Amino acid sequence: MTTTTTAPPARRFRLSWSPRGGSDRLRADRRLGYLLVAPAVVSLLAVTGYPLLYNLWNSFHHENLTDAAQAHTFSGVSNYSKLFSSSDFVSSLTRTVGFMVVSVAFETVVAVGLALVLHKAFKGRGLVRAAVLIPWAVPTVVSALLWKTMFDPRNGFVDYLLGVFHLPGAHTTWLAGEWTSWAAILVADAWKNVPFMAIILLAGLQLIPDDVYEAARIDGASAWQSFRRITLPLLKPALVVALVFRALQAFLIFDVIFIMTGGGPGTTTETLSYFNYHAFLVDTDFGFGGAISISLVVLSLVIAGICTRALRPST
Amino acid sequence: MPALRRRLRWPGWGRVGFYLAVLVVLAVSLFPFYWIVRTSLETSAEFSAGTTSLLPAHLTFSNYTQAFTQADFARPLLNSAIIALATTAVSVFFGSLAGYAMARLRVPSGPILTFILVAGFFPVLAMVGPLFLLYRHLGFLDSIYPLIVTYLVYTLPIATWLLRNFFAQIPPDLEEAALVDGATRLRALWKVVVPVAVPGVFTAAILSFILAWNDFAFALSFLQTPSKFTAPLAIVNLGQTQNAFQVMYNRIDAAVVIVTLPIALLVLLAQRRIVSGLTAGALR
Amino acid sequence: MSAVELDCVAKVYPNGTVAVSELSLSVDDGEFMVLVGPSGCGKTTALRMVAGLEEITSGTIRIGDRTVNQLAPKDRDIAMVFQNYALYPHMTVAANIGFPLQLHGVPKDEIARRVDEAATLLGLEQLVDRKPGQLSGGQRQRVAMGRAIVREPSLFLMDEPLSNLDAKLRVQMRAEVARLQQRVGVTTIYVTHDQTEAMTMGDRVAVMRAGLLEQVDTPQALYDDPDSLFVGAFIGSPSMNLYQARLDISGNASGSIELGGQKLGLPADVLTSRPGLQRYKGRPVVVGIRPEDLSEEDGRSESDGGRLKADVLLVEALGSESLVHFDLGVPIFEVEGTRSAVEDQGDVAPHLAGIGGTARFGPRTTVAVGTAIGLRVGTARLHFFDPADGRAIRD
Numbered sequence: 001m002t003t004t005t006t007a008p009p010a011r012r013f014r015l016s017w018s019p020r021g022g023s024d025r026l027r028a029d030r031r032l033g034y035l036l037v038a039p040a041v042v043s044l045l046a047v048t049g050y051p052l053l054y055n056l057w058n059s060f061h062h063e064n065l066t067d068a069a070q071a072h073t074f075s076g077v078s079n080y081s082k083l084f085s086s087s088d089f090v091s092s093l094t095r096t097v098g099f100m101v102v103s104v105a106f107e108t109v110v111a112v113g114l115a116l117v118l119h120k121a122f123k124g125r126g127l128v129r130a131a132v133l134i135p136w137a138v139p140t141v142v143s144a145l146l147w148k149t150m151f152d153p154r155n156g157f158v159d160y161l162l163g164v165f166h167l168p169g170a171h172t173t174w175l176a177g178e179w180t181s182w183a184a185i186l187v188a189d190a191w192k193n194v195p196f197m198a199i200i201l202l203a204g205l206q207l208i209p210d211d212v213y214e215a216a217r218i219d220g221a222s223a224w225q226s227f228r229r230i231t232l233p234l235l236k237p238a239l240v241v242a243l244v245f246r247a248l249q250a251f252l253i254f255d256v257i258f259i260m261t262g263g264g265p266g267t268t269t270e271t272l273s274y275f276n277y278h279a280f281l282v283d284t285d286f287g288f289g290g291a292i293s294i295s296l297v298v299l300s301l302v303i304a305g306i307c308t309r310a311l312r313p314s315t
Numbered sequence: 316m317p318a319l320r321r322r323l324r325w326p327g328w329g330r331v332g333f334y335l336a337v338l339v340v341l342a343v344s345l346f347p348f349y350w351i352v353r354t355s356l357e358t359s360a361e362f363s364a365g366t367t368s369l370l371p372a373h374l375t376f377s378n379y380t381q382a383f384t385q386a387d388f389a390r391p392l393l394n395s396a397i398i399a400l401a402t403t404a405v406s407v408f409f410g411s412l413a414g415y416a417m418a419r420l421r422v423p424s425g426p427i428l429t430f431i432l433v434a435g436f437f438p439v440l441a442m443v444g445p446l447f448l449l450y451r452h453l454g455f456l457d458s459i460y461p462l463i464v465t466y467l468v469y470t471l472p473i474a475t476w477l478l479r480n481f482f483a484q485i486p487p488d489l490e491e492a493a494l495v496d497g498a499t500r501l502r503a504l505w506k507v508v509v510p511v512a513v514p515g516v517f518t519a520a521i522l523s524f525i526l527a528w529n530d531f532a533f534a535l536s537f538l539q540t541p542s543k544f545t546a547p548l549a550i551v552n553l554g555q556t557q558n559a560f561q562v563m564y565n566r567i568d569a570a571v572v573i574v575t576l577p578i579a580l581l582v583l584l585a586q587r588r589i590v591s592g593l594t595a596g597a598l599r
Numbered sequence: 600m601s602a603v604e605l606d607c608v609a610k611v612y613p614n615g616t617v618a619v620s621e622l623s624l625s626v627d628d629g630e631f632m633v634l635v636g637p638s639g640c641g642k643t644t645a646l647r648m649v650a651g652l653e654e655i656t657s658g659t660i661r662i663g664d665r666t667v668n669q670l671a672p673k674d675r676d677i678a679m680v681f682q683n684y685a686l687y688p689h690m691t692v693a694a695n696i697g698f699p700l701q702l703h704g705v706p707k708d709e710i711a712r713r714v715d716e717a718a719t720l721l722g723l724e725q726l727v728d729r730k731p732g733q734l735s736g737g738q739r740q741r742v743a744m745g746r747a748i749v750r751e752p753s754l755f756l757m758d759e760p761l762s763n764l765d766a767k768l769r770v771q772m773r774a775e776v777a778r779l780q781q782r783v784g785v786t787t788i789y790v791t792h793d794q795t796e797a798m799t800m801g802d803r804v805a806v807m808r809a810g811l812l813e814q815v816d817t818p819q820a821l822y823d824d825p826d827s828l829f830v831g832a833f834i835g836s837p838s839m840n841l842y843q844a845r846l847d848i849s850g851n852a853s854g855s856i857e858l859g860g861q862k863l864g865l866p867a868d869v870l871t872s873r874p875g876l877q878r879y880k881g882r883p884v885v886v887g888i889r890p891e892d893l894s895e896e897d898g899r900s901e902s903d904g905g906r907l908k909a910d911v912l913l914v915e916a917l918g919s920e921s922l923v924h925f926d927l928g929v930p931i932f933e934v935e936g937t938r939s940a941v942e943d944q945g946d947v948a949p950h951l952a953g954i955g956g957t958a959r960f961g962p963r964t965t966v967a968v969g970t971a972i973g974l975r976v977g978t979a980r981l982h983f984f985d986p987a988d989g990r991a992i993r994d
């Protein structure tokens with residue numbers, strides 16, 4: 001049984017303090033803060049915020065450079081109605097979403113495998129990681145032309161392989177057919193982007209403590225069980241991040257398409273970004289292009305929303 | 316103990332399987348590079364005849380010399396280097412300022428950071444139209460300098476994010492010591508915080524350089540004369556100006572190899588920085 | 600060099616924590632002032648307000664003849680030594696020490712000369728080209744000191760600069776820092792939670808508790824004449840034995856206190872020198888006995904003081920003296936915030952904390968564990984405190 005002194009002597013203390021305002025120096029700090037943030041924010045506003053508003057304005061006006069007579073006149077929603085009734089828009093949207101779903105699914109599976117390989121400690125892991133990163137780091141122009149070479153009907157490695165093993169399909173002009181073109185695009189795109197996903201997933205793997213696996217092994221879990229029941233659930237945050245990044249990138253795919261197929265054969269590999277490019281810089285229709293851009297932005301937001309929402313609830 | 320027995324019985328096979336997987340990974344990543352190098356070392360006659368072997372018949376460097384003599388590929392390389400380096404410098408500079416402000420000064424970093432990161436996902440092709448009109452109005456078309464500002468959309472979000480995280484990890488003691496020692500906020504930033512954050516600055520710079528070096532869409536949209544082209548644009552142009560029935564990849568791939576080399580070197584030297592940068596950029 | 604004056608200084612953090620309330624303190628020119636108190640009592644906050652690193656919520660701080668409330672740290676002409684030293688990891692020792700001079704635009708050759716001087720003074724000559732990462736804890740501490748003294752500022756601020764060192768080095772650096780301060784003569788405010796450090800280093804010591812200043816005085820005065828129960832319990836090692844007791848004052852002059860079942864006689868002069876005690880007649884007080892005011896009963900002199908019977912729990916022979924832990928059959932009176940600080944220093948065997956008391960005997964004492972002994976109490980040096988508000992009872 002011990003006795004204890006009660007509260008310290010009463011405080012004669014007035015609050016002359018307000019939560020937000022602060023003194024001169026605090027305010028000076030905050031002012032300096034805004035000043036330092038300004039260059040970054042202003043330059044990003046200039047290259048994204050400005051185009052967004054300009055597109056919005058253009059999409060309600062006649063802005064076709066080949067039609068100077070009507071320039072800048074209000075066009076109501078005609079650009080949008082033209083867009084939504086355009087079969088080119090609908091089909092390029094379908095293609096784009098289809099490509100996004102297929103490529104992201106395929107790349108995710110491969111990336112998980114690659115991440116598992118890169119995660120394991122082995123001699124020369126640094127070099128292997130570097131080797132894997134090079135495809136990610138090279139310009140898309142490089143990966144696209146590289147795979148165009150690989151798929152060349154007479155000089156490509158694919159052709160060579162088919163020839164060596166006497167398989168059918170030698171001398172196929174891959175980029176002349178719709179589905180074979182998509183296959184080539186998918187391969188080129190995956191080759192460049194799987195490493196990125198794998199690196200993100202690798203970071204996720206590194207956050208999982210080893211003792212969890214040890215505990216599972218003592219509990220008698222097989223390798224597959226511990227992957228299914230431990231690795232995947234704990235990897236989920238990293239998977240969400242990687243998926244959102246990749247889904248948006250795939251949705252906006254342009255460089256590969258432009259270089260490998262130019263949207264062809266016909267328009268069978270035209271994606272939304274390509275469609276938008278065409279409207280802006282081939283047809284020079286900035287009103288119609290603006291409408292496409294606005295729908296691109298809106299759809300990107302929708303996709304980001306769906307991805308994060310769909311994957312958020314953790315089990 | 317089944318798990319233990321399995322480990323005792325199969326250690327060799329697990330290892331073999333794993334190293335096979337590593338080999339496949341290496342082959343898929345690197346073999347295509349071998350193939351373009353191989354193609355780039357063929358003469359046009361050999362190339363036209365079709366490829367029937369893994370090794371080239373004999374090596375010729377004529378495609379490389381031609382890239383510099385006939386195609387004047389040095390010019391686009393220089394353009395790309397200027398733009399990428401300038402973009403890197405600007406984004407590291409702006410990113411340091413903004414990152415520091417958000418890590419240490421009392422700016423509401425939540426909304427600002429969200430804006431900066433969301434801007435990084437803005438559809439590039441949606442920017443092309445309005446910026447085309449703007450640059451046309453300002454007489455900026457067909458000039459490499461406006462691209463520096465434009466490329467910030469690729470580089471600034473990740474640079475700012477990385478630097479903010481790095482600055483936040485530096486003990487506040489350090490700059491407080493500098494403040495007491497007689498530094499202003501900005502001086503403490505340049506003399507103490509940034510030098511201590513050098514690894515982060517490096518990471519931000521490397522990623523910025525790679526992202527700026529890789530652009531194609533903006534260059535395609537805004538540049539018109541071949542002497543202004545960036546390297547990626549010049550390569551694609553090389554393919555499209557060939558009138559031949561067959562695209563001569565031996566010639567194109569020489570340029571592709573040249574553009575790839577600096578990036579491959581950078582990756583080999585800075586693999587760790589890039590991995591940490593990408594992961595810090597993505598998870599947190 | 601200048602005096603420092605804190606006038607009713609308070610700090611409320613944005614989250615509402617009242618870290619410092621109404622702190623008034625003057626530090627004389629050239630004085631070594633130690634701010635001591637248990638962890639979380641607001642010492643660091645107070646120091647950072649003086650440095651200008653923390654906004655002052657209310658009150659005024661003057662350094663020399665300037666009010667510095669609105670001055671940026673760089674304009675206050677101060678130098679600070681941080682708990683983790685805050686050495687610039689990318690600079691060599693020489694560059695670290697020279698950095699403040701460089702910031703003040705001192706010419707290069709003079710920087711070199713003064714850095715040299717400081718390095719010599721601190722025994723760092725051999726290390727000037729190293730980076731902080733290549734130094735031991737003690738060496739880093741010296742570099743931090745070097746960076747502080749090289750500027751010849753008007754005020755040194757140090758926040759637990761020795762707490763990251765191991766025990767032996769800490770004792771050595773304690774003397775070194777104090778000697779250095781005497782030598783350069785710069786006014787110093789030194790923060791520590793270690794009362795031994797405070798007692799050995801400070802010209803004066805300010806004891807803080809829960810954001811409030813308890814007492815400021817010379818170490819000896821704090822020890823001999825604590826204003827409050829808190830100061831009495833916090834200062835001194837082993838700490839003061841505190842018991843709740845009932846004070847009886849018989850008719851004329853003398854009195855006694857009842858401690859558990861025992862009666863301790865109080866001679867008249869004890870009461871006359873503390874007239875305030877009259878108000879506590881028949882009421883509980885807290886009585887404090889320093890360990891050295893308890894001595895071994897030798898059965899001869901019956902003269903002054905009272906005696907108490909106690910059971911010996913443990914005898915710690917320290918060579919120069921023996922600490923005898925005993926049980927009076929009365930629980931010790933606990934004072935919030937002091938126990939942990941005492942235990943940190945390892946002065947009390949943990950299993951004894953809270954039961955008994957400690958006496959400081961001669962080295963050759965023969966008392967044995969488990970026996971009952973008589974303790975002679977130096978009643979003239981007893982301390983009395985009000986159990987409710989903890990104030991010392993004097994007049």
Ligand SMILES: Nc1ncnc2c1ncn2[C@@H]1O[C@H](COP(=O)(O)OP(=O)(O)O)[C@@H](O)[C@H]1O
Pocket residue numbers: 612613614616617618636637638639640641642643644645
């Ligand atoms: N930045 C802060 N925000 C809110 N409360 C703080 C902050 N810094 C310190 N405190 C609180 O203020 C009180 C005093 O802290 P401090 O001055 O660091 O104490 P000491 O140095 O004596 O250990 C503590 O209760 C602490 O939790």
Ligand SMILES: [Mg+2]
Pocket residue numbers: 639642643644
């Ligand atoms: Mg402290």
